[in-house]
Amino acid sequence: MNDGKTQYLPIVPKSADAIVDKSVIRVGVATITASPCVQCLDVCIDRHLDIKKQVSQTISACSFYLRNINQISRFLPRPTKERVVNAIITSRLDYSNALLYGTSAINIARLQRIQNMAARFIMRSPRSDSATPLLRELHWLPIVCRVDFKLLVFTYKAMHYDAPVYLCELVCPYQPTRTLRSANNSMLQVKRTRTKSGDCSFAIAAASLWNNLPTVIKTCDNLTSYKRLLKTHFFRIAY
Template sequence: MKKQVSQTISACSFNINQISRFLPRPTKERVVNAIITSRLDYCNALLCGTSAINIARLHRIQNTAARLIMRSPRSDSVTPLLREVHWLPIVCRVDFKLALFIYKAMRNDAPVYLCELVCPYQPTRTPRSANNNMLEVKRTRTTAEDCSFAVAAASLWNNLLMVIKTCGNLTSFKRLLKTHFFRIAY
């Protein structure tokens, strides 16, 4: 994934600092969303299980974008800025995308190849957790297998709150999921 991350970073590199002081904040937010955020979110589900170095490199780009929008110096902490622009950290963005794929796959709104990877948990006997909307997590032997969609997404789904998993429509699911990850991150 190192090459993918490097390409994403190079695509996000731009020099908007020179004109940013002339732009109002809403315009800067639109430009940053068009140039940076869209590229950080593109295929970011593939980053599940990638190294901490790759995540840190992408997080630096996100921090720079937040500082640009808020006109904050580099010496200031970026956490309050990310909270103010309401952005999730990169790891939470990846988890958000995985959970979204699982939600769609469980409702047959995803491509068939993703729906086939989602296996509802069916215990041999009926415990109290039988109706918890759980997914079967396949046993793995390597860390590379742990990063596969079937394993990583199922583990993530099983750790979500029941209120989020049983949400009726996609819009409210996204809202609850983002709120959940936002509380975890900040």
Template structure:
């Protein structure tokens, strides 16, 4: 008994440029209204384009981050450092971290745009000058750089999958590594995951492929952490040191 609003209905065709010409001219008809495919759609706050590159999402997110940073900068003279840090965490860091696992494998330019916003946020907290080196400020705030925050999110989800605290549809994507050659170093490490073969760059970015690769690169003592909080603490320390 769901009533569809044709004026608010979008659909997206996702395909590589190589095959896009084979699926041109597709339209949907809902309630007498003809709906043509969109170049991008927004789902749960994430803007997805037909190439799954998330460039438009990063552009929109970057604009939002700098908008909030400008607003915080206006009232910065009236805030102490602690209050400013809380404002930045609530309005900027939370947006950088939201659904950031989807950015695995995104372009270096997209990461750079988000990193620029995080750097501006750190300097705002410490009232630093424009050309001051930002690394000491990120370390004092204990903020991982954007690229490592993406890795942190994926590995946290992976740990939850392996400990049955993640949705079943995610747990099904991961398999334990099995080797037919006993005596190898990998055969003595039961915490390793099997890395599936992929033939495309998009496949390499998928959770089922990226998560095992990142997981297997962790030290064994991090992978075998006894609790989620201990894993996150050890993981953050590892990422800071690498």
């Protein structure tokens, strides 16, 4: 291991921060202290799993690029603005956004403000205008719906074995002990948990979201049709 780049992250409640800050791990002659957060695949994971640091980094990057793009906005027609924003801003908002499931309303609101800023930039609207009509005209789903959309796409792929094995193993079809009408509704088994973190795990979140979908969406025979119907479903809910 590279001693200078090796980190370890203890997952603990906030009440245990003082104890964790003093803990170390010894590997050979190297001493590794606990880190408040670590980077994994460009995602910042903190010891409380509240994704607050990752949200802050995403907002900082999006704000930086929005300011730079705004300096040349008068030279860009609207279709070009949409492509630039989707490539630079929306892609960052969507990257690993499935981890935002179950996060605080504050984190969602902070990311939503960035999306609203991007919509106003494209439509050349003042900050005082409501962003909801702009998002609807651009056909953009709000942040909370984009998180659910991503999770449900993963769920569909896992059910049809078009995902990594470790995800497919977490999706369990619901099998009632006796004959019920719900047996033909493509339901998933929702396991019981006792913690909020357990409710945010993929196995629980995927099953809960999937079971709330209309049957016509769950029974799609190809991914393209499924995504189209799923976006229409969330678009009607959001607007």
